[in-house]
Amino acid sequence: MSNIVISGYYGFANAGDEAMLAAMIEALTDIEPTVSITVISGNPEDTRQRHGVSAVYRLNYPEIARIMAKSNLLISGGGSLLQDVTSDRSLYYYLSIMMLAKKMGLPVMLYAQGIGPVQGALAQGAMRYIGNMVDLITVRDDGSYDELKRLKVTAPPVYITADPVLAMHQVDKSIGRAILKQHGQEGVAPLIGISAREWKDWGHYKQVLAHAADQMIEELGARVVFIPMQFPDDFSVSQKIAGRMTNKAGMLPDEYTTGELLSLVGNLDMLIGIRLHALIFAAVMHVPMAGISYDPKIDRFLETIGERHVGTLKTVTADNLMAKVRQLWVERKQPNQERTERINTLRNRAFQNAELALSLVKERK
Structure with a gap:
């Protein structure tokens, strides 16, 4: 059984971000029904009830580290997490979670991210340093791919896929x-x-x-x-x-x-x-x-x-x-x-995000 930790802007009642989380969970469990998922959330109880997964508070670093120690992969995504236009604090927060995972020897995947804009010199340096540590990156559009190149994030393999929500099944x-x-x-x-x-x-x-x-x-x-x-x-x-x-x-x-x-x-x-x-x-x-x-x-x-x-x-x-x-x-x-x-076509690309994530887990096992 795979154990995956997901980091993102969850637990804040934003329908777009909650939809991305729901889409990731749906796609991952479609491929591997037994996958165990823990979400780093601003409101763990809401996340547990809304999505039926385990959750931990986003600022409880000791508990996050404890869960990472038992996991096979950290997913950071999706959405526009890595940008400093609306807030540079959130950029450094998400980078800190990625850094913690890498320090603990945990593979890290950026999952269907919308990258940038990253404008500040310090923020660009942090993105370049930590971005080149991660193991795999998928981005949801060509513009995000270009932003990674501009930031000189070149070490990990990068795939252009699509927003995770596009892989969701139609509903009644x-x-x-x-x-x-x-x-x-x-x-x-x-x-x-x-x-x-x-x-x-x-x-x-x-x-x-x-x-x-x-x-x-x-x-x-x-x-x-x-x-x-x-x-x-x-x-x-x-x-x-x-x-x-x-x-x-x-x-x-x-x-x-x-x-x-x-x-x-x-x-x-x-x-x-x-x-x-x-x-x-x-x-x-x-x-x-x-x-x-x-x-x-x-x-x-x-x-x-x-x-x-x-x-x-x-x-x-x-x-x-x-x-x-x-x-x-x-x-x-x-x-x-x-x-x-x-x-x-985008739906198929969006589903590829989950396929690549679980392939990374399988490789590292």
Whole structure:
């Protein structure tokens, strides 16, 4: 039986990160049903209940070391852990966990990471030093591969795969239908979902989304529902946007599991997303999507499926967004075959992350 420790931004009720963890667990157990997984978490009890695995508090270094001593592999991933734009403290934290594992003789794999940007000179040096110690790296896009080369992380083998969530199985849509009905969102009119997030208290993109949502209702006869990926933050910003609308939009005022969010997205005719994993959920459930960019990871993901964002949070306009919505409206009954093929290819690449992880364990045993 393999014993694997997983390090990442878990236990903080972020739907995207929890989805990545769920996807990793699902893929690893698909290949090796008896694998034992312990997650380093900000809320171990929540992680145990949510994912059905063992968990240890992220700052309890003695306990982390004790578990590592009995393990075969440390996985660091997925997501954008190794960057210093939102915080350099988190970068050094994740590097410290990797360093601890290597000091204990434990193989380390970076699993489907979105690397960078790493801008500070000290942070770049730390990335280069510790990054070259690890045993295997998979990255979720070409941009991350290029960032590793720029940082001169060249010692470990590096594979370009895909975000772990893309390997998840599709889920039953009846779960999402029941949630929509519970909140008065059932109906025959087409349903467009919006996944928004707060960003520096900016107002421009909120006004754009409000204006475009009104146009979708009036021009297309659609219903609009806001879906919170991180609760309650996304619910709060959704209320701000809905408050600027002339027409009424639906709100989902709860926190949802990965399976529930996938099912909700599967019931949509279209998704407009700022959150990366809302867009990825749409890809998994084969729902047409329009992305608004706030970070290079949005651009990178959309490029992998042959798409481009409709604008950044600073530059997006209601006209550009509506032009994309009208284009996607046709795809509800005529799916984009090229995009579907790209997504299926990415699904296979995403599953490769787990295959490589367990191959590394087998080699080291």
